[in-house]
Amino acid sequence: MTELIKAHLDHRRIWRDFDYCYPVISRRSHGLSLGVNLNPDKVCNFDCVYCEVDHQTPARRRDLDLTQLERELGLLLDLAASGEIYQVPPFDTAAPAQRRLNDIAFSGDGEPTTAREFAEVISRIARLKAQRGLEDVKLVLITDSSRLQAPAVVRGLELLMAHQGEIWAKLDAGTEAFYREICRSQVPFQRILDNLLVTARRWPILIQTLFLSWQGQGPAEAELDAYGQRLQHLLDQGGQLQGLQLYTVARPTPEPKARPLGHRELDAIAARLKDRFPTLPMEVYYGPEGQA
Numbered sequence: 405m406t407e408l409i410k411a412h413l414d415h416r417r418i419w420r421d422f423d424y425c426y427p428v429i430s431r432r433s434h435g436l437s438l439g440v441n442l443n444p445d446k447v448c449n450f451d452c453v454y455c456e457v458d459h460q461t462p463a464r465r466r467d468l469d470l471t472q473l474e475r476e477l478g479l480l481l482d483l484a485a486s487g488e489i490y491q492v493p494p495f496d497t498a499a500p501a502q503r504r505l506n507d508i509a510f511s512g513d514g515e516p517t518t519a520r521e522f523a524e525v526i527s528r529i530a531r532l533k534a535q536r537g538l539e540d541v542k543l544v545l546i547t548d549s550s551r552l553q554a555p556a557v558v559r560g561l562e563l564l565m566a567h568q569g570e571i572w573a574k575l576d577a578g579t580e581a582f583y584r585e586i587c588r589s590q591v592p593f594q595r596i597l598d599n600l601l602v603t604a605r606r607w608p609i610l611i612q613t614l615f616l617s618w619q620g621q622g623p624a625e626a627e628l629d630a631y632g633q634r635l636q637h638l639l640d641q642g643g644q645l646q647g648l649q650l651y652t653v654a655r656p657t658p659e660p661k662a663r664p665l666g667h668r669e670l671d672a673i674a675a676r677l678k679d680r681f682p683t684l685p686m687e688v689y690y691g692p693e694g695q696a
């Protein structure tokens with residue numbers, strides 16, 4: 405164990421003091437995921453009713469210091485690759501099957517593709533992986549799909565996909581009205597749909613959809629139908645879908661009327677989509693009730 409790592413382990417969970425990178429055992433990764441937050445300012449171009457970003461605590465900083473980001477991620481990669489991270493709480497309680505580094509995920513307190521340094525960060529992280537012989541570790545972009553066609557973002561996507569990349573793209577609605585109500589963004593719904601199609605024609609994308617109970621109601625039949633039609637359109641127009649992730653609210657939200665869907669309601673939606681898209685891989689992540 406290097407002195408540097410030893411020093412860090414002595415300060416348990418030192419990454420709590422990191423500004424950009426954090427480790428997490430992720431349900432969706434089935435293992436260890438290293439998160440990279442490109443939005444330390446907590447600014448997002450969406451304002452989802454279910455957003456779980458902590459806006460009560462002021463941002464620690466607003467800038468992106470790429471040298472520091474590399475240093476933080478490099479240390480976490482070393483701890484993960486050596487297995488030493490699993491000696492430190494809470495990772496010491498991870499099941500044996502989860503003790504594997506699955507991915508580096510661009511997922512933070514805002515939309516990663518809004519960062520001017522998006523492509524540069526991907527290039528640096530690809531180099532960090534290569535230096536450690538970790539080329540197989542995936543790079544996962546978790547995006548609200550709003551900027552997938554911006555030229556600077558496309559440059560970043562090209563780099564991402566050349567280095568074991570995956571694009572997990574949000575689509576939370578089937579209609580403009582519901583999208584506006586839930587995602588509360590200035591970005592037109594049609595642009596989201598266009599971005600998804602153009603991107604999925606070039607690379608397979610995974611669609612992430614959060615279904616919730618909003619103002620006491622789960623998604624309406626017509627909304628679910630429209631959502632299915634959007635997926636069908638993507639496929640009909642030559643889009644490649646890697647799969648579908650359905651999930652619901654898992655933690656307290658700032659909007660008390662944004663509540664998790666129950667286990668049974670989410671299962672019913674999944675069954676309906678499975679009927680319609682039998683060959684599309686689908687994963688369902690339950691809220692607090694389903695985790696019990």
Ligand code: SF4
Pocket residue numbers: 448449450451452454455456457512513514515548
């Ligand atoms: S896109 Fe993500 S970070 Fe942005 S408001 Fe929605 S949930 Fe929050």
